[in-house]
Amino acid sequence: MHLNTSKTYDSRRRFLRKLAAGGAFLSVPGLFAEAVASVLSTTPSTTQGPYYPLSSNIPLDKDNDMLSLNDASTPASVGIITYLTGRILDASGSPVRGALVELWHADREGDYIYSASSSRNSSANAAFQGFGQFLTGSDGFFKFRTVKAGLYVSRTRHNHLAVTVPGQTTRYCTQTFWSGTQYDLNGNAWANQNNSTDTVINELMTSGYALQDILDTLALNYTTIDAATGAQGGYFEFRPGKTPVQPNYPPGGTGGLVIAGAAVAGPTNSTRFKLSIPAYTNYTYEVYSNPTLFGAGSGVTNLSSATNNLILPASRTNFGWGALPFALSQTGVINTNKFTAPTNGTLNLYVDAKSAKGFYFVTFRVPGANTGVP
Structure with a gap:
């Protein structure tokens, strides 16, 4: 241990x-x-x-x-x-x-x-x-x-x-x-x-x-x-005692994986959102969006302002990110929550949920690392 x-x-x-x-x-x-x-x-x-x-x-x-x-x-x-x-x-x-x-x-x-x-x-x-x-x-x-x-x-x-x-x-x-x-x-x-x-x-x-x-x-x-x-x-x-190093993506670049998502036709007259990213062999990807938990529409409406100080930051404008499942094709089944790219190239991911703030965050891990932002 x-x-x-x-x-x-x-x-x-x-x-x-x-x-x-x-x-x-x-x-x-x-x-x-x-x-x-x-x-x-x-x-x-x-x-x-x-x-x-x-x-x-x-x-x-x-x-x-x-x-x-x-x-x-x-x-x-x-x-x-x-x-x-x-x-x-x-x-x-x-x-x-x-x-x-x-x-x-x-x-x-x-x-x-x-x-x-x-x-x-x-x-x-x-x-x-x-x-x-x-x-x-x-x-x-x-x-x-x-x-x-x-x-x-x-x-x-x-x-x-x-x-x-x-x-x-x-x-x-x-x-x-x-x-x-x-x-x-x-x-x-x-x-x-x-x-x-x-x-x-x-x-x-x-x-x-x-x-x-x-x-x-x-x-x-x-x-x-x-x-x-x-x-x-x-x-x-x-307090894990670690100093974070914010990553660059693509590797060696200065970009990121914050993506607006393009509305496309989904199955049975539904709408999906297409996220296109540059993928690298054996990198693993996940999709996040802003969750509504504790925010508007969460159903947590009967908490006093004093109680909110127990479970919430002083400002609720920054919700963090909640994980989303996705599909690997435009009309395919939403059945994936983590995907490892087999080759270099463009990777298209499709989600049903519209982002609360109009954009998504695709995280990645380098080969051999556990899921997270390496």
Whole structure:
């Protein structure tokens, strides 16, 4: 297991975090984010774990709304709706643009979508996406709508988070936890696997981290943000300790892959949007558009302005980027969310969804790198 053991502390953040746990800043714009900032200057790195889904297990729909699998409404029985938001910060504490953030965790019953076969785990809730990803805008913010992670033997309640910072070719993984005692579906305290006896937390302690510093950094205070639905929200500042290097594209050039998209005729009198890019052998491509989650039309309309400071940046003009599935032909089936170019040449990708801001972002990875902006 790779561990980053940088231990530079900020006592002011520690003090503010303790106040935040008591709700002191929930009504003061801008202060809550400071209050829940990481205590450690670099977020501890943990194992990716055995349940990062295989490519064949990842759903076609892998955006940041993990409750809306293939744009369908998810039944309430899927679990407690949970909003996880935060920022990706570089080694100097500045927000990172173009960081690929990945989230995966167990469903309400404690099952992951991962399986060792080509199909997803049949025990996992069929309505739960199980994995999502998000590309940060210039403010470094990320946001996910999901469910409260379930419990299973040997672990406390936790989420897996990974970030690939521009200029890096591997994801930096960590895990976040819930502060306080956790309870199973029968209302019984999960006493034998609480945060102080969790296997991953103990591995971090063995590597030299103090338990309280781990909990101050990785155990989040989730609060109820919608009394009607019981939805909860938590905030996390992810500091992988990496300095981003924004890429040029094509290789050696100064261009980029921000594309307007040309409207073309799709199947059965529909409209699609054609994205044409210069592709290179063994480069892998994904399509992103501005998501509406937390924006106009998101359905999140009953949150107070104070609550919005918990889950949103001060300005919502920069939404970041949500992943989109695409087709490889103008009238073909939308059945791809990642494509590796077999040869050099022009690559045409077709999407159904119109971009909220009128343009799309096609990301790429160099051969041998995990998905992200290399």
